[in-house]
Every structure is written in structure tokens, then in C-alpha cells.
Amino acid sequence: MKILVAGAGAMGSRFAYMLVKSGNDVVITDSWKQHIDVINNKGLKVLIDGYNMGTYRLPAFLPNEVHGEFDLIILLTKAMQLESMLQDIKHVFSDNTLVINLVSGLGNAEQILEYVTMDRLYVASNYWTAGLGGPGVVDAVGEGTIKLQIYKNDSSQYDEQVIDVLNSAGFRAKLSHDVFLDIWKELAVSSVINPMCAILDCTIAQFGAYKGNVEISRLILDEIVEVAKHENVVLNIEDILDKISSLFPDTVAGRHYPSMHQDLMTKRNTEIDYLNGYIVQLGLKYDVLTPINSIIRHQIKLKEQLNEGSKKR
Structure with missing residues (x-):
């Protein structure tokens, strides 16, 4: 082909x-x-x-x-x-x-x-x-x-x-x-793994090794699940947590630095506005509070801005 x-x-x-x-x-x-x-x-x-x-x-x-x-x-x-x-x-x-x-x-x-x-x-x-x-x-x-x-x-x-x-x-x-449900699940997984590894400068396995990783993930995912309901999408948070944990082994994706981390390390803009930022925008549309996803978006946007400043020096 x-x-x-x-x-x-x-x-x-x-x-x-x-x-x-x-x-x-x-x-x-x-x-x-x-x-x-x-x-x-x-x-x-x-x-x-x-x-x-x-x-x-x-x-x-x-x-x-x-x-x-x-x-x-x-x-x-x-x-x-x-x-x-x-x-x-x-x-x-x-x-x-x-x-x-x-x-x-x-x-x-x-x-x-x-x-x-x-x-x-x-x-x-x-x-x-x-x-x-x-x-x-x-x-x-x-x-x-x-x-x-x-x-x-x-x-x-x-x-x-x-x-x-x-x-x-x-x-x-x-x-x-039901591929659109699958894409919503992928967005949810990526909205945890990508920004967390980017902000914390860690691999997927290193994030998974922290005993509080599930608590962090739930805080992010609770908002995503609520916003998704207004888009007529029913997400199962336990399924998403299982998918996140399935990525932790080295044989799957554990040694990987996600794309958002790679983008920040090479001083490129990230896809944050299409992940957590997208959730924030839907939250505004449906009057759903998304403070966790909002602060994550701001942290990544600030890192992008700092990168822009360092490129000009």
C-alpha cells in the first residue's frame, strides 16, 4: 500500500x-x-x-x-x-x-x-x-x-x-x-500523564511509583468525567485509572517521557489547550468548575512562556 x-x-x-x-x-x-x-x-x-x-x-x-x-x-x-x-x-x-x-x-x-x-x-x-x-x-x-x-x-x-x-x-x-468514547478516554489519560510528567520532569513509571498517583489522577479525572456528561459521554473513572496504571511497566510505556515533556524540553509549544485546556473551555461552556485542570493548564502555559523568554536571551 x-x-x-x-x-x-x-x-x-x-x-x-x-x-x-x-x-x-x-x-x-x-x-x-x-x-x-x-x-x-x-x-x-x-x-x-x-x-x-x-x-x-x-x-x-x-x-x-x-x-x-x-x-x-x-x-x-x-x-x-x-x-x-x-x-x-x-x-x-x-x-x-x-x-x-x-x-x-x-x-x-x-x-x-x-x-x-x-x-x-x-x-x-x-x-x-x-x-x-x-x-x-x-x-x-x-x-x-x-x-x-x-x-x-x-x-x-x-x-x-x-x-x-x-x-x-x-x-x-x-x-x-464507539471510537469517540475511546478518544474521550485517551484524552482523559493524556490529561493526567502528559502534564504531570511535564511539570514533574519524570517518566510515566516514575509518576506511577509515587503512592499518591491515584489521588492526583482522581482530582484531574473527576472534573473531566463531569464535563463529559454534558457532552453526552459517560466515562468510567475506574476504567481510566486502570488504563493509566497499565502504562507504568517498562515493557509498555514506563520509560517514556510523554510528548508534552519532550515539547517543553525542546522549547516547543505543547498541546495543553487540546487536553486540560479543552476541559476548561467545556467547563466554562457548561458552567462546570474545573479548578484542577485550570491550574494545570496555567502551569504548562507558564512553562511555555518561560521557554519563549529563554530563547530570546
Whole structure:
């Protein structure tokens, strides 16, 4: 299958490696020119759990330079970069293109529907982790899972094909019967793990080793569960706590520094407004108090501001 991975940061690069390794014709695109140049000149070097998995040659382009037609486009940009990416690659969408949306957060599927019909758009929750060891180097740990579903339908004629492509590459993908609930669960998990590890400068396992991790998680999740009710989404807090604790082992994601931590360490803006910040906005909309998520958002936004100040020195 000819696949475009749109958004080839840490996660997109790991996905590209796994898809290439399983025999697909993969092209990647990203706006980080140095990363693209290194991949084109030297290949994509891959480290998984500390092991060198080799260097993989695959074509890499800046978004407005991508050309050709693709059977599948996998969207893995940051949420705030999605619209720009869609605009830059709109010329490669065709009536035959399938799209998998793996962009974090809620509401971005509606953006994508301006470029692809709903019968060809898969929305998904994603629990894979990834990191970068510099331009052109994937440095990732652990394994994950994916749940996906065609947009606003129970099933699609393309389900078997899409699942086969993903699972041949080792993604442990499953079809969901309520993917928007799955995405809400992922948002809830990410709204705990991402900011806590970013603020505390720790791995997922280090957060899990603190005996008060469940109490912290509950404080955050209580507000998310209450806000979700007003969106007609019923979240089970115990299920979410179980999912969070399942990430603690090193073989899953324990050694991982989440993307928000990576962004702050490299002085990039984070997706906080699409996680805890999104909960705060819904709280304002429905007159639900969200003080815990609000202070978390402020802490991350302050760290972003401090990073901006240090870059100007």
C-alpha cells in the first residue's frame, strides 16, 4: 500500500518505520526541514528500547512539496498544526484516498472532512509512544494499541484492509464500536500523564511509583468525567485509572517521557489547550468548575512562556 505519514515528528517517524518494515511504500512529510534533510541524506535511524533497529531509506518532503497519489494518509501532526498540514497537502487527496486521523484531542475530525468524505475517514485512539534522538533518529520505548472506526458509522468496506495493513506492521489495532468514547478516554489519560510528567520532569513509571498517583489522577479525572456528561459521554473513572496504571511497566510505556515533556524540553509549544485546556473551555461552556485542570493548564502555559523568554536571551 502507498502511504503518506503526514506529521513525521516522533510518533509519525515511528509509524513510518513500522509501516516500511512491513513492506509498504511509505512517504513522510513534516515542516521540520532539518529532520527531512537528514532522512533524505542519511536515512531514518531507529532505536527501540535501546536497541538499534537499523537505518531505513524512505522519501521525505516538506508538506507543500509532497506529490503523487496515496492509498492511505495517516495524520499525526500536533493538533495546532493540523489545518496548516491539510492545506499544504490538499493536492494529494483523491476520491480513492483513505485517511486515518491520529491527531490528539477532540473536534479535529470535522476539520478533516473538508478534504475527505466521511466514508473514507477513520478516527482513532492511539496509545503508542515515541521519542526522537535528534533529527532523523527515532528513539522509542514500549508498545501500544490503536482502536479505530470509520467516521459516524459502525463499519466500512475498508475495515479489513485497514486493519490488515496496521496489524501487519505490528500496531495491535482493533476496530471500535464507539471510537469517540475511546478518544474521550485517551484524552482523559493524556490529561493526567502528559502534564504531570511535564511539570514533574519524570517518566510515566516514575509518576506511577509515587503512592499518591491515584489521588492526583482522581482530582484531574473527576472534573473531566463531569464535563463529559454534558457532552453526552459517560466515562468510567475506574476504567481510566486502570488504563493509566497499565502504562507504568517498562515493557509498555514506563520509560517514556510523554510528548508534552519532550515539547517543553525542546522549547516547543505543547498541546495543553487540546487536553486540560479543552476541559476548561467545556467547563466554562457548561458552567462546570474545573479548578484542577485550570491550574494545570496555567502551569504548562507558564512553562511555555518561560521557554519563549529563554530563547530570546
